[in-house]
Amino acid sequence: MRIDGKALAAARREATAEAVQRRTEQGLPAPVLAVILVGEDPASQVYVRNKENACRKAGIEPRTWRLPADTAQTDLLDLIAQLNSDPAVHGILVQMPLPKHLDEQAVIDAIDPDKDVDGLHPVNAGRLASGLPGFVPCTPQGAIALLESAGLTDMTGLKAVVVGRSVLVGKPMAQLLLERNATVTICHSRTRDLASQVKDADIVVAAVGRPELIQGDWIKDGAYVIDVGINRVEGHLVGDVQTEEAEKHAAAITPVPGGCGPMTVQMLLENTLLAARRQEETAR
Numbered sequence: 001m002r003i004d005g006k007a008l009a010a011a012r013r014e015a016t017a018e019a020v021q022r023r024t025e026q027g028l029p030a031p032v033l034a035v036i037l038v039g040e041d042p043a044s045q046v047y048v049r050n051k052e053n054a055c056r057k058a059g060i061e062p063r064t065w066r067l068p069a070d071t072a073q074t075d076l077l078d079l080i081a082q083l084n085s086d087p088a089v090h091g092i093l094v095q096m097p098l099p100k101h102l103d104e105q106a107v108i109d110a111i112d113p114d115k116d117v118d119g120l121h122p123v124n125a126g127r128l129a130s131g132l133p134g135f136v137p138c139t140p141q142g143a144i145a146l147l148e149s150a151g152l153t154d155m156t157g158l159k160a161v162v163v164g165r166s167v168l169v170g171k172p173m174a175q176l177l178l179e180r181n182a183t184v185t186i187c188h189s190r191t192r193d194l195a196s197q198v199k200d201a202d203i204v205v206a207a208v209g210r211p212e213l214i215q216g217d218w219i220k221d222g223a224y225v226i227d228v229g230i231n232r233v234e235g236h237l238v239g240d241v242q243t244e245e246a247e248k249h250a251a252a253i254t255p256v257p258g259g260c261g262p263m264t265v266q267m268l269l270e271n272t273l274l275a276a277r278r279q280e281e282t283a284r
């Protein structure tokens with residue numbers, strides 16, 4: 001079975017739009033998401049446009065800063081400081097990757113953790129690792145929702161293999177699976193015999209950015225497979241998993257495109273609404 005991320009995202013966006021509408025009826029402002037895009041990376045431009053469109057459909061106000069590729073680090077940090085102190089802005093997102101001359105970690109560190117709707121700030125990573133409420137990165141949060149939508153609501157004791165150890169996906173994904181009592185292994189470029197790890201897994205999350213690295217016949221019968229990879233090969237998109245072969249074995253698998261990507265955008269909307277609610281709660 002293929003898990004339809006587009007349909008799940010659309011259904012959840014409907015629910016987000018209704019929640020935003022209810023806020024408006026109570027006299028509360030629309031949640032505001034500040035989006036910063038530096039440079040002209042074509043994929044980033046598409047993702048930012050998708051985020052802006054999704055926000056508008058849900059009644060969230062996107063405010064986008066499109067900055068030139070040679071933007072100085074100090075100018076970017078000044079803009080973030082200004083957005084941090086603006087009470088009308090509920091969420092701040094800096095589209096990654098940044099041009100090479102910018103220090104990505106310093107930029108993330110500059111975002112107010114309570115407005116960090118991407119969940120990338122070390123305070124939010126620490127909150128997740130400690131089991132405290134914070135903001136969870138959008139892709140892993142979407143991946144859990146996709147697993148649940150496929151009927152996998154109890155992960156207790158299941159063996160989960162996460163391939164990839166990024167701050168954006170691999171590490172938070174492992175934390176979320178651990179929270180659900182899965183037995184989690186994180187694999188990466190130095191892992192010996194990746195095939196044997198994957199072959200043993202009930203849940204496979206592939207987030208390495210290597211086209212079809214995970215071979216279809218590595219997938220155990222009845223496993224759940226989440227493919228986070230988005231790789232452009234000869235003009236079309238492929239994931240990190242050999243989808244067609246893998247789906248002969250898997251109980252459920254996400255396609256690329258149409259799996260994790262749309263849910264990443266949807267989780268950003270949900271995090272922005274959550275940020276607005278939390279800030280209003282604190283202001284009371």
Ligand SMILES: Nc1nc2c(c(=O)[nH]1)N[C@@H](CN(C=O)c1ccc(C(=O)N[C@@H](CCC(=O)O)C(=O)O)cc1)CN2
Pocket residue numbers: 043046047050093094095096097118138139168230237256257258259260261262264265
């Ligand atoms: N600040 C952030 N930067 C980046 C993130 C992030 O979560 N926060 N994730 C990725 C890119 N990304 C969102 O920003 C993202 C990637 C892909 C999709 C998506 O919907 N993909 C479609 C295919 C679209 C295409 O044609 O390329 C799909 O999978 O169906 C959404 C968001 C890195 N940067």
